[in-house]
Amino acid sequence: MTEDPILTATRVSKIFGGLVAVNDVTFDIPRRRIVTIIGPNGAGKTTFFNMLTGLYRASTGRIAFEGRDITRARPDRITKAGVARTFQNIRLFSTMTAVENVMVGEHARMKAGIVGSVLRTPWVRREERRVRERARELLDFVGVRKDQQEQLASNLSYGDQRRVEIARALASEPRLLLLDEPTAGMNPNESLRLTEFMIRLRDELGLTILMIEHDMKVVMGVSERITVFDHGEKIAEGDPATVRANPRVIEAYLGKQEAA
Amino acid sequence: MRRRFGARTLPRGVNFALAAAAIALAIVFPLFFPPGSGWVDDMTIALAYVVMGLGLNVVVGYAGLLDLGYVAFFAIGAYTTGWFMSGFYGDVNVHVFVSEFTKALPGIHLNFLLVVVIAAALCAVAGIIIGLPTLRLRGDYIAIVTLAFGEIIRVFAIEGNEITIAGNAKLTAGRQGITPIDKIDLPFLDQFTSLNLRPWYWTALGLVLVVLFVNIRLRDSRLGRAWIALREDEVAAASMGIPLVKTKLMAYGVGAAFGGMSGAFLGSFLNTVNADQFAFGFSIFILAMIILGGLGSVWGVVIGSLALSLINTRLIPDVLNDVPSSLGLDFNLVDVNYGIFGFLLVLMMVLRPEGLLPERRRQIELHEGTPGDEALVEVTHA
Numbered sequence: 001m002t003e004d005p006i007l008t009a010t011r012v013s014k015i016f017g018g019l020v021a022v023n024d025v026t027f028d029i030p031r032r033r034i035v036t037i038i039g040p041n042g043a044g045k046t047t048f049f050n051m052l053t054g055l056y057r058a059s060t061g062r063i064a065f066e067g068r069d070i071t072r073a074r075p076d077r078i079t080k081a082g083v084a085r086t087f088q089n090i091r092l093f094s095t096m097t098a099v100e101n102v103m104v105g106e107h108a109r110m111k112a113g114i115v116g117s118v119l120r121t122p123w124v125r126r127e128e129r130r131v132r133e134r135a136r137e138l139l140d141f142v143g144v145r146k147d148q149q150e151q152l153a154s155n156l157s158y159g160d161q162r163r164v165e166i167a168r169a170l171a172s173e174p175r176l177l178l179l180d181e182p183t184a185g186m187n188p189n190e191s192l193r194l195t196e197f198m199i200r201l202r203d204e205l206g207l208t209i210l211m212i213e214h215d216m217k218v219v220m221g222v223s224e225r226i227t228v229f230d231h232g233e234k235i236a237e238g239d240p241a242t243v244r245a246n247p248r249v250i251e252a253y254l255g256k257q258e259a260a
Numbered sequence: 261m262r263r264r265f266g267a268r269t270l271p272r273g274v275n276f277a278l279a280a281a282a283i284a285l286a287i288v289f290p291l292f293f294p295p296g297s298g299w300v301d302d303m304t305i306a307l308a309y310v311v312m313g314l315g316l317n318v319v320v321g322y323a324g325l326l327d328l329g330y331v332a333f334f335a336i337g338a339y340t341t342g343w344f345m346s347g348f349y350g351d352v353n354v355h356v357f358v359s360e361f362t363k364a365l366p367g368i369h370l371n372f373l374l375v376v377v378i379a380a381a382l383c384a385v386a387g388i389i390i391g392l393p394t395l396r397l398r399g400d401y402i403a404i405v406t407l408a409f410g411e412i413i414r415v416f417a418i419e420g421n422e423i424t425i426a427g428n429a430k431l432t433a434g435r436q437g438i439t440p441i442d443k444i445d446l447p448f449l450d451q452f453t454s455l456n457l458r459p460w461y462w463t464a465l466g467l468v469l470v471v472l473f474v475n476i477r478l479r480d481s482r483l484g485r486a487w488i489a490l491r492e493d494e495v496a497a498a499s500m501g502i503p504l505v506k507t508k509l510m511a512y513g514v515g516a517a518f519g520g521m522s523g524a525f526l527g528s529f530l531n532t533v534n535a536d537q538f539a540f541g542f543s544i545f546i547l548a549m550i551i552l553g554g555l556g557s558v559w560g561v562v563i564g565s566l567a568l569s570l571i572n573t574r575l576i577p578d579v580l581n582d583v584p585s586s587l588g589l590d591f592n593l594v595d596v597n598y599g600i601f602g603f604l605l606v607l608m609m610v611l612r613p614e615g616l617l618p619e620r621r622r623q624i625e626l627h628e629g630t631p632g633d634e635a636l637v638e639v640t641h642a
Contacts (some may be wrong), residue, residue, distance in 0.1 A: 053499055055495060055498070055499065074503070074504075076498055076501045076503045076504070077503075079499060079500060079501035084499075084500075087499075091493050091495065091496040093489050093492045093496065093497075094624070094625075095492060095620070095621035095625055096485070096489070100485060103485060104486070104497070104500050105500050107482060107485070107486055107489075108500075108502075112481060112482045114478070114483060114510060114514070117482060117484075118473075118474050118481075119477075120481075124481075128481075128482075152624065154624060168500060169500075171500075172500065172501050
């Protein structure tokens with residue numbers, strides 16, 4: 001694809017001790033597309049995600065978001081720049097309510113400082129109210145029922161927890177949303193609803209979405225481009241039909257086909 | 261909100277009424293005793309400890325950074341009075357907003373209000389400096405670094421009489437102590453005396469109320485949410501746009517500033533600043549107070565601090581001290597007070613680990629556990 005990419009990773013590697021988790025991957029994400037990374041367990045997908053969001057630092061290579069180099073940027077700076085994420089194993093702040101969780105997501109867009117917070121100036125008060133209001137709107141938008149919004153995150157159903165995590169990511173007003181196995185643990189019906197929701201995010205909010213996903217129905221249904229990782233390397237890339245037909249992909253997933 | 265642990269979430273109005281009643285009672289308390297009474301004396305010290313407890317609560321309770329060197333801020337706060345409210349630097353004469361009586365004395369004599377501000381500022385800086393090396397560390401390792409810092413400050417306090425800073429002015433008076441310290445002198449009031457302890461008590465109460473207010477406001481703010489997020493899951497917090505370094509250093513700075521304010525008050529109240537006041541045990545003493553009361557819970561911390569402080573100054577020396585000898589044992593209970601605090605902590609951990617008046621969030625963490633924090637190693641790079 002030749003469109004203007006929102007994010008480009010150039011020859012990125014990550015080495016842990018002697019283990020090469022991600023090896024020389026060059027990758028870009030076209031703006032306003034839904035792009036998926038697939039690959040067997042241990043292929044380096046999540047490691048790659050963690051580099052994009054600043055949790056890991058790339059051993060070599062360069063990552064740029066909207067033209068800005070973020071290779072060595074801190075996670076909070078990357079979030080502030082406009083990249084938000086969810087986690088494979090849900091990482092909500094379990095002792096906070098759903099609304100509070102989403103409010104944390106708005107942290108980077110807030111300005112209240114220590115003195116303002118202590119004095120609770122009218123300005124800070126307004127900001128607090130506005131942020132809480134927006135958190136509720138986001139929860140409505142992702143489909144968390146009103147009566148669930150003041151519940152502690154740990155008391156929510158699994159599906160709602162996933163939704164709150166997406167709302168929390170959206171709260172930072174990202175332009176690029178990274179979803180790490182968003183449908184893990186969902187039933188087919190819920191997965192379908194989530195894919196429809198991703199399309200809404202792209203079309204209504206103009207977001208670019210990069211996700212890691214295992215559910216092939218979801219992957220093939222929603223992705224405009226698929227990148228396949230295996231043993232830390234990018235082994236294939238293209239639209240769903242191309243990738244599905246690629247012999248290296250089949251090999252990575254099913255093992256080498258012996259002559260029958 | 262679902263109520264899971266029985267009587268906890270009282271309606272807002274009831275909470276408010278309880279708080280107002282407690283504060284009103286606290287204000288009239290010294291009027292029931294003679295002005296120089298031991299009860300007023302002990303309660304004044306207890307209130308100063310409440311201030312420290314609330315300070316440490318910001319660091320340990322809110323942000324979850326286990327600080328075992330909190331005594332450092334008591335020391336720095338107290339030495340601020342030693343330096344700026346006494347005749348310790350007798351070669352210079354600086355007097356700012358002090359009584360006629362104090363004006364006649366040599367040395368640096370600043371008004372207490374100024375000294376409190378200086379103490380808070382110095383401690384905030386010191387808190388941030390202690391915080392810096394702990395930024396990349398977690399849990400136990402933070403405890404070790406802060407513990408060591410507390411010891412460094414103590415050793416400087418002891419050996420300070422050998423350290424010359426300018427002319428023949430020393431850093432501290434070591435074990436001899438800097439004494440006397442000026443009595444607090446507030447605008448529109450007579451200078452405090454050691455005969456009437458009520459004004460001291462009310463000043464300490466004023467400090468408590470200020471610090472309590474700041475604690476509550478910060479807890480319910482953007483920064484408070486960030487601290488709690490950080491305590492629960494650093495990786496998620498950083499990924500949500502919370503700057504870890506800045507947020508942690510703010511907790512250290514704010515917590516330390518409160519310790520400094522309390523230290524400055526105690527310097528003047530105790531009338532001496534002596535290196536032996538700043539032993540490691542004091543850090544544990546304050547930590548025990550907030551664990552007893554309930555980490556993260558402001559009212560729990562107030563109750564825990566008052567309780568442990570009064571056990572220390574009242575219950576053990578006055579009420580129970582003769583118990584061992586009446587049992588035919590040859591020791592004073594006062595000598596084993598830290599043993600008793602330790603025993604209380606063990607008892608609390610077994611019976612009610614969330615503290616006397618627990619914070620809602622902490623209770624959930626203890627009873628249900630939060631998702632483990634598989635360490636993502638590189639998240640803390642500064």
